[in-house]
Each structure stands twice: as C-alpha cells, then as structure tokens.
Amino acid sequence: MIEAFTFLANPARVIFGSGTILQIVEELALLGVKRPLVLSTEFQAKAAAEAIEKAGVETAGHFAGAAMHTPVSVTQEALAHYEAAQADGVISFGGGSTIGLGKAIALRNNAPQLVIPTTYAGSEMTAIVGQTENDRKHTQTTPKVLPETVIYDVDLTLTLPRAMSVTSGMNAIAHAVEAMYAQNANPILSLLAEEGIRALSSALDRIAAGATDNIDARTDALYGAWLCATCLGLGGVALHHKLCHVLGGSFGLPHAETHTIVLPHALAYNAPCVPQAMERLRRATGADNPASHLFDIAKRADVDVALKALDMPKDCIERAVDITLENPYFNPRPLEREPLVALLANAFEGTRPQ
Numbered sequence: 001m002i003e004a005f006t007f008l009a010n011p012a013r014v015i016f017g018s019g020t021i022l023q024i025v026e027e028l029a030l031l032g033v034k035r036p037l038v039l040s041t042e043f044q045a046k047a048a049a050e051a052i053e054k055a056g057v058e059t060a061g062h063f064a065g066a067a068m069h070t071p072v073s074v075t076q077e078a079l080a081h082y083e084a085a086q087a088d089g090v091i092s093f094g095g096g097s098t099i100g101l102g103k104a105i106a107l108r109n110n111a112p113q114l115v116i117p118t119t120y121a122g123s124e125m126t127a128i129v130g131q132t133e134n135d136r137k138h139t140q141t142t143p144k145v146l147p148e149t150v151i152y153d154v155d156l157t158l159t160l161p162r163a164m165s166v167t168s169g170m171n172a173i174a175h176a177v178e179a180m181y182a183q184n185a186n187p188i189l190s191l192l193a194e195e196g197i198r199a200l201s202s203a204l205d206r207i208a209a210g211a212t213d214n215i216d217a218r219t220d221a222l223y224g225a226w227l228c229a230t231c232l233g234l235g236g237v238a239l240h241h242k243l244c245h246v247l248g249g250s251f252g253l254p255h256a257e258t259h260t261i262v263l264p265h266a267l268a269y270n271a272p273c274v275p276q277a278m279e280r281l282r283r284a285t286g287a288d289n290p291a292s293h294l295f296d297i298a299k300r301a302d303v304d305v306a307l308k309a310l311d312m313p314k315d316c317i318e319r320a321v322d323i324t325l326e327n328p329y330f331n332p333r334p335l336e337r338e339p340l341v342a343l344l345a346n347a348f349e350g351t352r353p354q
Contacts, residue, residue, distance in 0.1 A: 001324065005186035010127060010143075010233050011015050016152040016226065018215070021116060024055040024091070027149050031112045033089030035060035037082050039102050040093045044118065048093035051116070051156070053239055060087040066092060068255055069132040069248050070100040078105060087111070092147070095119035095168065096255055103129040103145035109267040113147035118157060119168040120200070120221060121256065122175055124150045126181045132141025137249025146233075152226060154219050155338065165221070168303040169204045170260035173226040175232035175241050180277035183237030183330040190280060193231045197284040200224025201297065208301035240266035243344070246320050248267070253310050261307055263351070264295040265343050268353035272335040307352025317344045 013030075015023055028036060037060050040048040045064035052059060063081045067074050078101055080092070089112040092102035100123055102113045107129055115124040127146040130139040160168070176193035179185060203221035211217045243262050247253045268291040271278055278290065287293035298305050308314065321340045328335050346353065 002187055005188075006184070006279065007186055007188050008234070010125070012125065012144055012146065013149045014152065014226070015150070016223070018154045018219075020151050021051055021153040021156065022055055023151065024052070024057050024114065024116075027114055027151065028057065028089070028091075031089060031114065031148055033112050033114070035085070035087050036089045036091045036114065037085055037087035038062040038091045038093060039066055039078065039098050039105075040064050042096055044094045046096070047118070047156075051093060052091065052224035057091070059091070060085040066094065066098040066101040068097050069137055070097070070104050070130060072104075072131055072133040075101060075104040075108075075131070076130055079108060082109070082111070089114065090101065092124075093118065095173070096121035096123045099123040100129065100131075101145070102147070104131055106273035107142065107145050110144060113149045114149045114151065116151050116153065116156070117225075119160065119164065119256075120172040120225035120228075121168055122172045122225055122232055125226065125229035128232070130249075132249050135250055137245050139245065152222055154215065154222050157218050157222055158213050158215070160212070162207060162210070162301055163303045164256070165207045165212065166204055166298060166303050167256040167260045167331045169200055169207075169221060169225065170298065171256045172228040172260050173200055173294065174244075174263045175226040175235075175237075177277075177281065178238045178240055179235030180280060181270065181274040181332045182238055184236050187344060189231055189235045190277075192227050193235075194280045194284045196224045196227030196231060197281065198224070200228060201285050201294070204297050204301075208297050236330065237336065238266075238329055239269065239331040239333075240329075242324055243320070247307070247312070250320065250323055251312055251316055253307070253312055257304055257310055258307070260298050260303060261305055261310070261347050264291040264353045265347045267291040267294070269339065269343050270331065270333050289354070295352050304350075307344070307348040309350070312348065314348060315347060320344060
C-alpha cells in the first residue's frame with residue numbers, strides 16, 4: 001500500500017542531447033538575457049570560451065574565479081565584475097563550483113541563470129546553495145537560486161577524465177541514495193532515484209573500465225546524473241551530505257572526492273534501518289551489497305577511497321563528529337557518537353564496507 005505523500009516539482013527547462021550547446025543563443029533570448037556574464041573555474045576557462053564562441057554568443061565578459069565550496073569572498077568579487085560589466089544574467093559553464101557561484105550571484109541580485117554542466121555534480125537541478133565563510137559551510141534552500149535553463153550536452157563530457165567522471169558520478173549517486181530515505185521521501189522520488197542510480201552506476205562501471213569516450217556510456221551517465229540531481233532538488237538529504245559538508249567546509253576537503261569516499265560508509269551505516277531503499281539499490285546496482293559495489297567502482301577507477309589520501313589529519317575525526325552532531329540533519333538511523341567515529345575512521349583508512 002502506498003502511503004500519503006506530497007510531491008512538488010521544481011520548474012526548470014532542460015535541454016538534453018548531443019550538440020545542444022548550439023542552442024544557447026535561442027535559450028538566452030527566451031530568458032530575455034542580452035548581456036550574460038560567463039562563469040567558470042580557471043581550469044575550465046579555455047573550454048568555456050571556446051564553447052561560447054562556437055555557439056555564437058555575445059557576452060558581457062568572463063569571470064573565471066569560481067572555487068570549491070563557494071567562498072563568500074569569491075562571490076563578492078564576481079558580483080563586482082557582474083555590476084561593472086552591466087550584465088543581465090549568467091552562463092555557468094562547468095561543475096558544482098561554477099554552478100554554485102552562479103546561484104550565489106542569483107541569491108543576491110536575482111540574475112537569470114543558464115547552466116551548462118560539464119560534470120555529473122547535479123547542483124543545476126536544485127534550489128540549494130551552499131556558501132563557505134570563516135571555515136564553515138552553510139546551506140539554504142530558496143527558489144531564488146534555482147537555474148531557469150539547463151543545457152545538457154553529452155559531447156562536453158567526452159573528455160572528462162576517468163577519475164573525475166567517477167568522483168563526480170558518485171557525488172550524483174549520493175543525491176539519489178539519500179532521496180530514497182530522506183525525511184520527505186515519496187514513491188515518485190524513489191522511482192527517479194532508482195532509475196538514476198541504475199543508469200549512472202552502470203555507466204560508471206564502463207567508464208571506470210576505460211570507456212571514457214564511449215558515447216553510449218556518456219549519454220547514460222549524463223541522463224542518470226540529471227535524474228539523481230532532480231532527486232536532490234526535490235527530496236532531502238541525510239547523514240552522508242551532512243558529513244561531506246562538514247569535511248568540506250571545515251577541513252577544506254575536495255567536494256566530489258569526499259562524497260566518493262564517504263558514500264559507501266554512510267550507506268552501510270544506514271542500511272539496517274532502510275530495507276526498502278536497500279532493495280531498490282540492489283536492483284539498481286545489480287549487487288547484493290550496494291555499499292561495497294560503489295566502493296569497488298571507485299577502486300577500479302583508481303580514485304582515492306580513503307580520507308587520508310586527501311590529506312585530512314587523523315586527529316580531525318572526532319572534531320568532525322562534534323561538528324556533525326552540533327546541528328545534525330534528519331537521518332533514518334539515530335546519530336550516535338561512537339558509531340560515527342567508527343564510520344569516519346573506516347573512511348579515513350579506506351576500509352571496504354561490509
């Protein structure tokens with residue numbers, strides 16, 4: 001029997017396919033944007049410039065200073081650039097860092113956002129913005145930051161390195177995993193989550209094995225990432241995301257890599273309390289132990305599976321647990337100090353979850 005639930009969809013225009021970046025001009029016109037400011041990281045500045053030029057877009061300039069965890073200082077710098085250029089919207093080209101910066105700008109001035117994701121991070125489908133200041137990462141949810149248009153172009157992901165593909169994909173899978181047992185979980189979200197995890201985990205298996213330029217694998221991965229991102233935008237989060245926000249915001253650990261390492265351990269922690277979600281995850285991954293399966297995908301791709309590899313000091317484990325317990329998220333299993341310390345200790349060492 002299906003229990004009563006509430007489902008509220010986020011408004012968004014999604015363009016998905018191959019070569020879809022050529023539709024930027026048309027999509028900007030629909031938004032009424034005539035002078036967009038292009039946002040990217042320094043690393044992706046060249047790719048962003050080439051893509052925008054190929055699409056024939058006239059811009060108000062390019063700010064290439066996006067940074068992990070959306071530091072408030074960087075947002076202030078970008079806002080000054082936006083105002084000086086007399087921009088009337090933003091084009092966010094890249095992954096979570098760049099998309100987060102576009103959201104932070106929109107939070108302050110309501111700038112229309114056209115997002116072109118080049119990874120599987122998923123921030124583009126959510127009304128959530130996380131910002132870091134004074135070594136703490138704070139998140140808030142508001143429709144002001146939800147991008148109006150998202151252009152998914154599979155071609156832009158063909159050169160995404162294997163390791164980055166897997167860590168970004170694991171970050172996306174984490175969104176769908178927690179949507180299955182978040183506080184506002186519902187049957188529709190569970191369907192989206194299962195399909196997203198099925199498509200993305202299968203694609204990551206192939207990409208981890210070396211199929212980085214396979215168009216079918218890349219299409220499945222981007223499709224799955226979109227569904228997983230939709231789950232994050234419509235659902236909620238639990239222990240996994242809380243731990244990653246603490247590790248990233250308080251200790252400066254890289255976002256996607258941290259999600260990749262923590263996800264199998266957070267899932268194993270909650271598994272005994274979420275039998276229905278675990279059954280869906282077994283179907284989606286084709287594995288009896290989904291937590292171990294996700295760990296194994298990362299291992300096959302030769303990405304870090306231990307927090308110590310990210311230069312996290314071991315003596316920070318207990319401090320991380322303290323911060324987590326100061327303001328915990330909803331979680332289906334009660335948060336207990338000693339089991340959480342054990343969880344992070346296993347993640348620190350890179351122990352395969354059982």
